[in-house]
Amino acid sequence: MKRLDLSTPRQRRRVGVHYDPDAFGQFSESIARTIGTARFLVWQSGFIALWILGNRIEPFDGKQLQLLTLLLSLQAAYAAPLILLAQNRQEQRDRMTTDNDRRTAERTQADTEFLAREIASVRLSLADVPTSSELQDHLDRLAEAIERMTARLDEMEAARQKER
Numbered sequence: 001m002k003r004l005d006l007s008t009p010r011q012r013r014r015v016g017v018h019y020d021p022d023a024f025g026q027f028s029e030s031i032a033r034t035i036g037t038a039r040f041l042v043w044q045s046g047f048i049a050l051w052i053l054g055n056r057i058e059p060f061d062g063k064q065l066q067l068l069t070l071l072l073s074l075q076a077a078y079a080a081p082l083i084l085l086a087q088n089r090q091e092q093r094d095r096m097t098t099d100n101d102r103r104t105a106e107r108t109q110a111d112t113e114f115l116a117r118e119i120a121s122v123r124l125s126l127a128d129v130p131t132s133s134e135l136q137d138h139l140d141r142l143a144e145a146i147e148r149m150t151a152r153l154d155e156m157e158a159a160r161q162k163e164r
Contacts, residue, residue: 025086028083028086029085029089031082031086032085032086032087035079035083036083051064051068
């Protein structure tokens with residue numbers, strides 16, 4: 001079948017095992033949480049001790065030791081990559097958390113700087129606003145000026161009436 005749209009590259013056909021990376025990652029984390037506990041180490045040590053004790057009771061041959069070595073090697077071969085995968089996933093989560101914290105800190109800093117500028121603006125605006133005592137002084141001076149003008153007008157009115 002011919003493709004009519006040549007702007008996108010062809011997808012390769014996948015052959016092999018398909019899995020959900022997130023589900024596999026969760027599985028590996030559960031294994032790492034189990035293997036990384038003291039309880040697991042105690043159980044594993046107990047199993048090995050019983051294995052060795054069992055081989056002491058029965059005649060010991062090299063095949064049983066080889067089987068124990070094989071089991072422990074298989075466990076190590078699977079445990080190491082699963083633990084590394086779990087650590088990588090934790091590192092990714094930590095990186096995402098750090099990035100989120102950095103973005104939050106940047107927003108907080110920008111908000112703080114904005115609020116500081118707003119407070120400075122309000123302070124400048126309030127610097128031009130007279131206080132109540134200043135207003136009272138001005139009103140007192142205006143009242144005195146009005147009284148002087150009224151007295152002067154009264155004098156002028158009295159002088160006009162004398163002239164008539």
